[in-house]
């Protein structure tokens with residue numbers, strides 16, 4: 440089968456298209472024929488060596504597809520089932536293994552590309568808005584990078600529970616997308632000071648929660664956008680990692696809360712995984728959640744996709760199709 444492999448860490452050029460044997464599912468594992476592969480920032484961190492993994496490595500953790508074979512002790516999945524997962528053991532490939540415990544079924548008739556586009560960013564948006572800081576009607580949230588893959592879904596989910604969304608984006612075209620996703624206010628944070636604007640838009644009160652995936656360039660000002668006892672949810676670092684931070688700032692700025700969550704602790708049990716995945720996949724299948732999937736590349740162009748997601752030029756989800 441064709442797969443992308445990394446033999447050494449480095450730039451996009453280390454992503455190499457290779458022929459490797461189709462893997463054989465061991466106990467508790469399922470082999471899927473991959474239909475679509477979700478591209479995520481974390482693959483760049485592994486490629487660059489910021490996150491460590493044994494080499495050679497087939498990158499990628501998100502994919503949808505059909506069940507090709509099941510290993511021993513697997514229950515609940517059969518050959519031909521439509522499935523998706525964010526825990527694929529190397530999804531940049533034509534076939535891949537997934538622990539059955541981490542696999543979910545895709546609703547009948549749903550486009551498998553949409554399933555791959557929705558799952559990781561959708562479950563992330565779901566835990567951020569329903570568990571980390573459970574939004575309710577009347578709350579105001581500041582959502583950075585609101586036209587990104589996660590940002591568009593988070594904005595839609597925040598609006599669906601009745602919260603007010605102040606969104607930040609870098610261009611007018613992205614502002615249009617954030618508004619279409621339901622954002623009440625949009626700040627072009629490359630032109631305007633988002634701290635000043637957020638204070639103005641909240642009559643000086645500040646927001647209840649900031650969802651910040653941008654990190655290095657937004658973190659300090661984001662703290663200044665919070666109301667007393669508000670919550671800073673730092674869930675990514677698209678602009679770089681936030682440097683070490685003096686906790687006394689949380690006191691000075693108003694008894695604030697800060698958390699740095701990751702999806703994996705929010706899908707720790709089978710019940711939680713099924714609840715979040717069901718919310719997202721059924722929401723997309725029923726038309727309650729809209730996705731943008733205009734950035735789709737052949738598997739061989741994985742390097743281009745990784746350059747593009749980091750370039751700030753994309754909106755919505757990036758997919759590879761084998």
Ligand code: NDP
Nearest residue numbers: 480584587588589608609652674675676677678700701702
């Ligand atoms: P996005 O589609 O949001 O792409 C990143 C966006 O960040 C860009 O489009 C850009 O939007 C904004 N950005 C601001 N500054 C920069 C910069 N210097 N370089 C690049 N982008 C910049 O990506 P995802 O939705 O896939 O992921 C968003 C973030 O969330 C990532 O950091 C990812 O690692 C993290 N994440 C965390 C998870 C968790 O559980 N903790 C799970 C999933 C993702 P604009 O042009 O509008 O500024």
